[in-house]
Amino acid sequence: MEGEKQEAIEKEVAKVPDVSLKELSRKLEEFALERDWMQFHSPRNLLLAVVGEVGELAEIFMWRGEVAKGLPNWEESDKEHLGEELSDVLLYLIRLSDICGVDLGEAALKKIVKNAIKYPAKAT
Numbered sequence: 001m002e003g004e005k006q007e008a009i010e011k012e013v014a015k016v017p018d019v020s021l022k023e024l025s026r027k028l029e030e031f032a033l034e035r036d037w038m039q040f041h042s043p044r045n046l047l048l049a050v051v052g053e054v055g056e057l058a059e060i061f062m063w064r065g066e067v068a069k070g071l072p073n074w075e076e077s078d079k080e081h082l083g084e085e086l087s088d089v090l091l092y093l094i095r096l097s098d099i100c101g102v103d104l105g106e107a108a109l110k111k112i113v114k115n116a117i118k119y120p121a122k123a124t
């Protein structure tokens with residue numbers, strides 16, 4: 001990517017130091033509205049989009065064998081690509097949740113509480 005574009009992206013990102021799911025959700029809705037893409041964002045289409053992006057994410061790891069934590073031997077460009085595909089999965093998942101009327105942040109917090117009850121930590 002050219003330096004100027006990269007600089008513009010970094011400037012935009014610096015404005016939002018600790019983004020919330022709600023903020024991402026608002027930005028995604030704005031993005032879809034501005035392009036008249038709400039018509040394509042049905043639950044089924046968004047679910048297929050999530051699955052497609054998970055496939056693209058899997059492709060990055062395909063045939064590499066086991067990968068060390070932190071990806072110490074990866075090129076910066078490969079790590080950037082990984083960040084993009086992880087983001088695509090997250091963004092479509094947030095969009096899918098929204099369009100289904102599920103508050104993903106709240107649902108995830110509840111699920112963490114349920115997980116802790118189901119799998120209690122060992123008393124030391």
Ligand SMILES: Nc1ccn([C@H]2C[C@H](O)[C@@H](COP(=O)(O)OP(=O)(O)OP(=O)(O)O)O2)c(=O)n1
Pocket residue numbers: 031032037040056087088091092
């Ligand atoms: N109808 C659409 C199409 C795209 N997007 C947004 C959400 C994703 O973050 C990103 C996906 O864009 P692409 O379909 O171009 O997928 P990639 O970025 O993965 O490109 P490629 O498949 O060429 O690698 O764009 C969206 O919200 N609604």
